[in-house]
Amino acid sequence: MEEQSLSEQLLKLFEQIKVYFNLRVEYVKLHVAEYLIRFFSSLVLWMVIFMTLFFVVVFSSFAFAYWYGERTGKWSQGFLIIAGVYVLLALFMYIFRNVFIVKPFTRLILGQMELDKFNDSEDEKEK
Secondary structure, three states: OHHHHHHHHHHHHHHHHHHHHHHHHHHHHHHHHHHHHHHHHHHHHHHHHHHHHHHHHHHHHHHHHHHHHHHHOOHHHHHHHHHHHHHHHHHHHHHOHHHHHHHHHHHHHHHHHHHHHHHHHHHHHHO
16 A cells, blocks of 8 residues: 555656746746747848938938038039048047947846846745
8 A cells, every 4th residue: 555655656746847937938928929029120220220220321421421412513422522531430449349239239138138147036035
């Protein structure tokens, strides 16, 4: 009788372990989905901001080139000035790429990951 109850208890224990494992897998899937949703939503937000700023800069460049051309009568010179500004901007961005590109994106991604760690620690405190 002892063996039967022990075997029944072991079967129940294995079933509970299986349920626990499946729940942990689902929990990890939900955390990965939450992280991906946050990451891609911020990526889309930054793409929209970038595209908006891109069009503002392009149309402002054309406006300046045409304004300069009307003012001086030299249309090509206005476009060359804008091209020179873009070359200087590209050179500036290349020189300071770590400050303006690498570090901000690294902080953004690590910030998303740290937020997940903070949520995990809050979940553990609630238990």
